[in-house]
Amino acid sequence: MVPQSADREGASVGRISRLWSTVAARLGDIKGLLGKPPTANNLSQVQGTTSLLAKLGQDIAASESPDTPERYRFVQAWGHWLGRISEWTAEDLS
Numbered sequence: 001m002v003p004q005s006a007d008r009e010g011a012s013v014g015r016i017s018r019l020w021s022t023v024a025a026r027l028g029d030i031k032g033l034l035g036k037p038p039t040a041n042n043l044s045q046v047q048g049t050t051s052l053l054a055k056l057g058q059d060i061a062a063s064e065s066p067d068t069p070e071r072y073r074f075v076q077a078w079g080h081w082l083g084r085i086s087e088w089t090a091e092d093l094s
Contacts, residue, residue: 031093050085057082
């Protein structure tokens with residue numbers, strides 16, 4: 001069974017779904033911040049969000065079982081890629 005928790009509307013949402021939802025939201029935040037003039041506050045927010053995404057990537061990578069090798073490799077790659085946001089291009093963020 002997938003671990004689940006209730007959301008505000010009463011539906012059940014799995015842990016991995018919540019992680020991916022957070023990733024999508026934070027990628028949107030970074031995209032918005034990078035479109036603004038660089039200020040100390042914006043750079044600090046990008047750093048904090050990048051750190052959060054690296055942690056989420058680790059959680060996602062650790063969530064998959066090696067029992068399904070193709071899926072395992074895919075999820076591992078995504079998890080590690082999230083830890084390297086500084087190497088992403090503008091196209092990667094679109």
